[in-house]
Amino acid sequence: MDFIVKGTLEAVKALYDAELKESDINLQETRKEFEGETTIVTFPLTRISKKSPEQTGNEIGAYLLENLPQVSAFNVIKGFLNISLSSAYLLDLFRKTILSPEFGDLPSNGKKVMIEYSSPNTNKPLHLGHVRNNLLGFSVSEIMAASGYEVIKANLVNDRGIHICKSMLAWQKFGNGETPESTGLKGDKLVGNYYVKFDQEYKKQIDELKAAGQNEDEAKKNAELIKEAQLMLRKWEAGDEEVINLWKTMNSWVYAGFDVTYKSLGVEFDQYYYESDTYLLGKDIIDEGLEKNVFFKKEDNSVWIDLTADGLDEKLVLRGDGTSVYITQDLGTAQLKYDNFQMDESIYVVGNEQDYHFKVLFLILDKLGKSWAKGLYHLSYGMVDLPSGKMKSREGTVVDADDLIQEMVDTARQRTEELGKVDGFSEEEKTALYRMIGLGALKYFLLKVEPKKRLLFDPNESIDFQGHTGPFIQYTHARICSVLMRADVAAPAFDGIADLSVVQRELILAISKYPAVVTAAAAEFSPALIANYAFDIAKLYNKFYHEEPILKEENADLRQIRLALSSATASVLKRSMKLLGIDVPQRM
Template identity: 60%
Template sequence: MDIQQNISIGVVEALKSLYDLEVELIDFQPTRKDFDGDLTLVVFPYLRSSRKGPEQTAVEIGEYLKEKLNEVEDFNVVKGFLNLVISDKPYVDFLSENSSVNNFGFVEVNENSTSTMVEYSSPNTNKPLHLGHIRNNLLGYSVAEIIKASGNKVYKTQIINDRGIHICKSMLAWEKFGEGATPESTGLKGDKLVGAYYVEFDRAYKVEVKELVNGGMEQKEAEKRAPLMLEAQQMLRSWEAKDAEVIKLWEMMNKWVYDGFEVTYNNLGVDFDKNYYESNTYLLGKEIIAKGIEKGVFFKKEDGSVWCDLTAEGLDEKIVLRSDGTAVYMTQDIGTAIERAIEFGVDEMIYTVGNEQDYHFKVLFLILDKLGYDWAKKLYHLSYGMVDLPSGKMKSREGTVVDADDLMVEMTDTARAISEELGKLEEYSEEKKAELYTEIGMGALKYFMLKVDPKKRMLFDPKESIDFNGNTGPFIQYTHARIKSILRKAGDVAKADYTALKLHDKEKELVKHLMNYPNVIQLAAKNYSPALIANYSYDLVKLYNSFYQNVSILKAEDEVVKSMRVDISAFTASVIASSMKLLGITVPERM
């Protein structure tokens, strides 16, 4: 039984008996360091019922609790704050009972668990992944892991945007300028190769537009009339008409991209239970649009384009099908959502997509709701802010885009440089060393990206992220490695019954924090926020380091105390490893 819960019941009883007040939920906060105590109750909300001043009310509740509950050893009152001093006993008992529990803090999944689908990554197939995708992937993966740990059945998925005008541009450019180049012939990663032709298209297209403008045409008109653009559009129509040649080219080039993505995903350590392809879902989308017209959810304009009128909801009219009958983004997303709902019967879906698409998802959810799907209310857009660089915004035109693969290599290289300088790995084989450098480099990258609240725009400073001091992944990894070193030295310490011991302040703080891990998992799941897990881990590590510095573990006063401190250490190491795993980060035994 949770200590807080026990005391919470006590407070409910106290309020009932003292002031005849019925309260359901009591909210405690940890007592601030500068005051004496462990848990704090804010009594302001109860003043109306007590009809007394805050101090007096707090004293009355405090006396009641001290008398009725063993755990409450003492209390003090500062203004309207009732600080409760909790005896060591429940904490020591907790430690003894949980320090070696597997998956401490995780809630088991069963048949009745809510099922959640988490979509993330969802790349276009015309260019390689960049820094922005990294934030997306790490976030989506981590949120999925956290929600799983909180007790939900989770399906990870992505929708691969494999069709549309963008891939046609790459295809067209390859056909015109590629001279049969392949990943094998060029030695380029498939996604990089296809991306290069997308850039090539853009270059050639701009030349055409410029020529037209020089010939006296308006800029906008020129952009529409440039031969390359018309050809690309024609290609898209041919694709939708299933033209054999076009399909063949499309399949070949997409395959290159998928092979490239697979490498990147592997290095990132993310995975998916199911991939969806827009080339499969856009047709369902079109069907739904047709039905939606009959239902009156959509309407057709004279030119044949189909729209949804959302002006009543304070939004605009939104196009859902082009006048030439081809699908737009919205068409596909409607189809994809419905297909998933049918296939997995999930209770809720989470879309990990950047905040520049806030409007799109607002509209999508609204349309699905109008179409009458009851699950439309359980859709959530996990919207995250852009990633800026110290030099400013990433802009493809200015070539300031940070490539995902390049960045990962760079992180690993830096980890190697720093580790070699410290030279603590002589006995490791080259292979093991390489593994470790990757582990540290990726730990640095992932922690840096995930410790920031997803909603917020963030600044990615490669230099700072790889700093092994302070609030970073490697710092946490280091603490873990050091604890492991102590545990190796401790060997098999006979487990003594230490439940009668009095705790050192540092020990008590640490145990209190460990005790809170299950709550943090729930809170992080509810808020879709890996940042809460990251901050929790960092606090844990700091508390441990302080404990480590203040008391001696292996040279403890006696065997009973030593046994307890070893337990605290082992427990801390396992919670560090567990919480890092929720962020997709592994922790080494040595580093």
């Protein structure tokens, strides 16, 4: 509403001979209980007018009504000046902006961003926590691309370390040579089973040592299994051929399994990084930091950084024996990513348990003088809980991503058939629809909540055709498509429309906000803004659908404007849901 802001500045100049900036004008959406579409808060302007908020509002409102053709009326409630927009302006907005083929297409901003998400470990299948990570990373990528960025979707795979060796060792000891082919299991699930098996056998050995008189800590260190796993890790790092070959074989099983899950979720990547390639990176950066006196050495030759002045603590960046710690590797990988792509921004989609780690990482890179460090951002998200409680992967109690997807599809099938929404569908069409609804419910439920918030995921609650859910929006889109398929849609004759109803005005204004919502969602890395916008549009359309006849309207001009509004609504719903990675059906 730039014209309202500019008109208000002109009013203040004309009425009170004062100069203000655009940022001085507080514009809000008019509250539902009052007439109007946009509201000017007049309290801050009383210092200039030297009059009451009400009188100030009436004077500015009268000026706008007289000087702005877009304004049709105003009312003042205490310190709030509510502005009603003319039907002519809204029809013009609909005709020239919303119905334009370019509506919603934002120009390139010339910036490049890398978004790193997923980052799985190759010792277990993807679970519910990974699902939120992947959906969040993919959606933010789509939103930023839509807002004008060039986007690189990256995946840093954690494919080395003691946890990987645990699965390898357990398979060696207890696997009897079984493979994904021989068992019929996805490779990631097969390997994950041996991670759980390691933990079970390890606990048995700990209990035996404790029974023999050792305390908990001693037993954990002295158990034969953990010693063997540590030896295997040392052999891996030394390049032992047998260990490396086993590692490659089991990782290949896991990657094949991951690919199936990624495809099911509808996520993808442009660039993969592997910890086995990057874990030695960062040592040059440590040397650079020592030269710049950013780091310091202790007597045992370990390298540290003192961040106490920044409200943090001292942080180890290299062990005394010269081996890397996580921060060493992450420093090197950050430099590698920038060297590869020279992006303006780099976003890490990682759970909030790593908040401190990323605060330290970004601060170190900034102190090292890396010009690109200011563009680093940790998109921290909360954990996902289930009604049954928290998940623990080493105990085998996680909710497997593939099982969850199948449960969602099965639930969608049951609900849809109960409501009789698939009459006349072929079996193939039904299968596709159930999958679309099930995945739509899952994705929407996880994305409608602000990323930082922890959430409780209830599969049953997520599939509701009347609630704040993905299926409600999908059903609304299908409803619109049904209307349009039964109509002879033509370009509306705007000259024949003198006025707009309240719900039409609301719908036009809401649809017109789509580009601004995309821009805001990109700036805040928040798919929740898109999700809630789509829900508001769907609710508004259903109100419009129930209040105003469309196909039964006898006046051709009115029927065509309502059809055009329906078509524009379907388009913005489809685009919004696509940014969430959700497909919408043509019929259901």
